[in-house]
Amino acid sequence: MGITWNMSSLQCRARNSGQRDFGLAVGTGPDGLIFARNLMPIPWHAQTPMTSPRVLQLSTVHPWDDNRICRKICTSLAEAGYDVTLMAREPNSSDSEPPAGVDLVVLPSVKGRMSRGLSSLGIWRRVRRLRPDIVHFHDPELIPAALILKLFGYRVIYDVHEHVPDDIMEKEWIPSFLRRVVSVITDVIERTASSRFDAIFAVTRHIARRFPERRTRLLRNFPRLVEIGDETESPGSASREDARLVFVGGITPQRGIRQMVTAVGLCDRTNPVLDILGECVDEPLSAWLADQASSGKIILHGWVEKGAASQWMASSRAGLLPYLPSKAHIEALPTKLFEYMGAGIPVIASDFPRWREIIDAHQCGIVADPTDPSAIAAAVDWIYDNPAEAKAMGARGRQAIESELNWESEAETMKSVYSTLLG
Incomplete structure (x- = not known):
């Protein structure tokens, strides 16, 4: 991808490796995106072989240190041997480090809902440069880009965190007389698009009921045991x-x-x-x-x-x-x-x-x-x-x-879906 890596740009401390310091390699791509790779060693049983499937976690709304996306999903997939890349916006905390075995692409901050929507629409070009085997996205704003990626033959998973039509009814920035119309239109778009995606993860049963049963799995946001x-x-x-x-x-x-x-x-x-x-x-x-x-x-x-x-x-x-x-x-x-x-x-x-x-x-x-x-x-x-x-x-x-109510149990469902999609 034409990335220039600087192996000493940042330093991070390996949490499970005594007092040894490992570099957080930082690079810049041709379009100015920031790439990072955590060089902390991961357990030998989770080492990623050269032929491991490449998966992309994608969000233009959430910061890259989002607990569900980064600490739960990315960590579980990396430990299972997948080649994981996380593409998301800047972190909430300046002290955050990507999990071991996860490559990071930091998207530039975009202000304003309209600008963010336009940015999300064009994200498919950046995704194609990474050539992932699976694109797992987390924002309804990314549905148009995800449909374009499907046209190019990518396997796509939609991770639904909220009941979007219900949420729209409570958005104060939308005039009250328009909320019902916007909610219904969003519902139709989301349901129609979901039939094109390879799989859907829903945080609750209430959300899951909106989508095709044969493609939808619960992936609840329980805490990790760690x-x-x-x-x-x-x-x-x-x-x-x-x-x-x-x-x-x-x-x-x-x-x-x-x-x-x-x-x-x-x-x-x-x-x-x-x-x-x-x-x-x-x-x-x-x-x-x-x-x-x-x-x-x-x-x-x-x-x-x-x-x-x-x-x-x-x-x-x-x-x-x-x-x-x-x-x-x-x-x-x-x-x-x-x-x-x-x-x-x-x-x-x-x-x-x-x-x-x-x-x-x-x-x-x-x-x-x-x-x-x-x-x-x-x-x-x-x-x-x-x-x-x-x-x-x-x-x-x-x-x-x-x-029972822990992420480790939920992660088994996620990994099963990934295995099925990859055949």
């Missing part, structure tokens, strides 16, 4: 008086932030403090949160790197997830639900049927009406007033992740 680590103090944190509540994720009004913060102030106890880890781009909500933080009841930490967030969760009293009712939320399986469970802490979550089913089945938390701060406060009080049972809830949630 993310939850070894058994530590986390199951015991629910009984510590100094342990605080935690919320991790993007901060938006739709995620019940106002109700959650109000609930902390309504608790019977005087000591609950809520740590909020995440970014807020809503200016009125940011201003309101800053005012609330002056009470000392909440602490705003901003965006926190995933490893640090995992440690924070493990040392907390309970994890809060009070998403407000909407089509997108009611049928969703939020990653944070399972990450709280993996951290060994009880969950206080919205009382949606699917969420209740999971929490009741594993007896790992409490559901409450997310629109009622007093109901959330009552759940928080119960956690503090019943430390032994709260500790047991956390332990049961962790056990569920270790035994």
